[in-house]
Amino acid sequence: MTTSCYYDPHCVDHDPGVNHSERSARLKEIVMALKDPSFKDVRWPAVAPGRKEDILLVHTPAYVDFVFDSVPQSGYREIEVNDVVSDYDEGEVTVLCPKSGDAVLYAVGSVTGAVDDVLTGKTTNAFCAVRPPGHHALPDKAMGFCVFNNIAIGARYAQKRYNLGRVAIVDFDLHHGNGTQAVFEKDPSVFFCSTHQLPLWPESGYAEETGAGNILNVPMEPHLPREAWLQRWKDLVLGRLEQEAFDCLFVSAGFDAHKNDHKSCQSLETDDYFRLMADLLSVAERKCRSRTIVVLEGGYDIHASASSAAAVMRALLAAP
Numbered sequence: 001m002t003t004s005c006y007y008d009p010h011c012v013d014h015d016p017g018v019n020h021s022e023r024s025a026r027l028k029e030i031v032m033a034l035k036d037p038s039f040k041d042v043r044w045p046a047v048a049p050g051r052k053e054d055i056l057l058v059h060t061p062a063y064v065d066f067v068f069d070s071v072p073q074s075g076y077r078e079i080e081v082n083d084v085v086s087d088y089d090e091g092e093v094t095v096l097c098p099k100s101g102d103a104v105l106y107a108v109g110s111v112t113g114a115v116d117d118v119l120t121g122k123t124t125n126a127f128c129a130v131r132p133p134g135h136h137a138l139p140d141k142a143m144g145f146c147v148f149n150n151i152a153i154g155a156r157y158a159q160k161r162y163n164l165g166r167v168a169i170v171d172f173d174l175h176h177g178n179g180t181q182a183v184f185e186k187d188p189s190v191f192f193c194s195t196h197q198l199p200l201w202p203e204s205g206y207a208e209e210t211g212a213g214n215i216l217n218v219p220m221e222p223h224l225p226r227e228a229w230l231q232r233w234k235d236l237v238l239g240r241l242e243q244e245a246f247d248c249l250f251v252s253a254g255f256d257a258h259k260n261d262h263k264s265c266q267s268l269e270t271d272d273y274f275r276l277m278a279d280l281l282s283v284a285e286r287k288c289r290s291r292t293i294v295v296l297e298g299g300y301d302i303h304a305s306a307s308s309a310a311a312v313m314r315a316l317l318a319a320p
């Protein structure tokens, strides 16, 4: 059993502006928590920048060019028009700074590097400590602080480069993984499951949205008691995952359903993230020889996100 963490300092340099929720301190604090001496067995392999050919597995050539052409020489540039109508939305959008071009490449490279190492047996499981996040990014559009869909690129790359038949993606971020759903909703070779609060931006992810039978959306209403959230996780998410076949498990790990997160009307506690990850790893042991790649998404309370990421890392290190 080996656990590795994929991180490059370029991901900290992405700056969407003063007082933006998706700020550098999120990742700095998480990395500090993951460098704790109790995690001395975690490997930290060097990360290479992502390749354009891999980004094109998910995104359109025109959008990829638009992103890199939009990186400003100085200051900030908004690359998203937020037209979602939601009572639960602070109106923040995706913004690039001069260093965002490198950050988005290293975020993708962290995930494809993790795929390489997990699928060649160099590591059993992996945590990708990346930003900007990815699960809202559509094939041709930035959305919700997400530029490239890091986890969707990783899943497609795993299928193409390593001939994997089927992969599963589980997303427990507070928000619906609408970008990931859009990429795979017509593709039964990927099973995608998202838990998320509804109503909440981006106001998608209703249970009726099932794609080609390969999508499971598990909405959680605002102020759902923690016990009810966890029961739904067990009955619906784990119950369904047990019925699916897959060769590698990807996890979109956002920590904004934590009770301390200002975007959340949910009440998960730090230790619950250990439980969620341990549950997933237990299924992964039986389904895909434990091959698991966790990718950081949202989470806006700096301390809750860091302690929750550490809880996930504890589960990865203790994986069966």
Ligand SMILES: [Zn+2]
Pocket: 173, 174, 175, 254, 256, 297, 298, 299
């Ligand atoms: Zn989120």
